[in-house]
Amino acid sequence: MNAASFAPSSSSSGRKAATRSQVCAAANAVFIERGFASPTMEEIAQRAGIRRSTLYTHFREKDAILAAIxxxxxxxxxxxxxxxxxxxxxxxxxxxxxxxxxxxxxxxxxxxxxxxxxxxxxxxxxxxxxxxxxxxxxxxxxxxxxxxxxxxxxxxxxxxxxxxxxxxxxxxxxxxxxxxxxxxxxxxxxxxxxxxxxxxxxx
Known part of the structure; x- marks a missing residue:
């Protein structure tokens, strides 16, 4: 088995990047509508159309999402x-x-x-x-x-x-x-x- 077998596939990396972008766009909209302090991670996940567990694999807190944006x-x-x-x-x-x-x-x-x-x-x-x-x-x-x-x-x-x-x-x-x-x-x-x-x- 060569080293390439252990590397993440380009399609997997692309999906992660797409999900990250999706989360940032959803969070941006939620923050503008309701302010930064009030929304929960659950609300952001719902707006992004993903599970909260999926959201947490990308961002552990709202500050991390804002930092990415x-x-x-x-x-x-x-x-x-x-x-x-x-x-x-x-x-x-x-x-x-x-x-x-x-x-x-x-x-x-x-x-x-x-x-x-x-x-x-x-x-x-x-x-x-x-x-x-x-x-x-x-x-x-x-x-x-x-x-x-x-x-x-x-x-x-x-x-x-x-x-x-x-x-x-x-x-x-x-x-x-x-x-x-x-x-x-x-x-x-x-x-x-x-x-x-x-x-x-x-x-």
Whole structure:
């Protein structure tokens, strides 16, 4: 018997990946509808159309599901952030990039809405906080103002950076949820103004 006989089949791996994706999609919908704290693993399994025992072979707790959703999403968000010119973009570059980001969020409404809403909770789960830190780090790669905010002792700049990103996330989610209506456009204008003011500051 050769070594290949002991390796998991590609079809088995494909089924596991499909089930994982199915669970994440179901959990995402449940969390948006009912919040993160209230739903049980049993409810998530029912929404996914699988047995609870099957769910537990993939995820032991809700935090693990949220972590998987966030980990998949952060890879794509990093690509969007990488498209922003640095180290100090112009106002026009910021506005052009935000239009691209808004389209991206509209196409990924589920994870975007979930992660932003859970990150704003007073007792935000660890995966949402980790996602926020990863976003901050991704911006720091591109933009001098975010790099400065992450330096030791820069507590004011860090708070400013976090507030800027909260407003950005809120505006993007509002536009995704309500469409390109007047209020959404004004919120995007405010987010662009605040973002530009932060990134254009002297390092």
């Amino acid at each position: 966030a980990e998949d999403y952060i890879h794509e968000v990093r690509e969007v952030i990488a498209a922003l010119p640095g180290p100090v973009p112009t106002r026009e570059q910021v506005e052009t990039w935000l239009a691209h980001f808004a389209q991206f969020v509209s196409e990924h409404r589920g994870p975007a809405e979930l992660i932003v809403s859970t990150a704003h909770l007073s007792d935000a789960p660890a995966p949402a906080l980790k996602f926020g830190a990863q976003v901050m780090a991704a911006f720091a790669v591109r933009l001098a103002a975010f790099r400065k905010a992450m330096e030791p002792g820069e507590t004011f700049r860090q708070a400013w950076a976090e507030a800027t990103l909260r407003e950005l996330g809120s505006a993007l989610n509002y536009r995704s949820h309500h469409g390109d209506v007047a209020v959404a456009r004004e919120r995007m204008r405010v987010a662009a103004m605040l973002f530009y003011r932060f990134v254009s500051q002297e390092p």
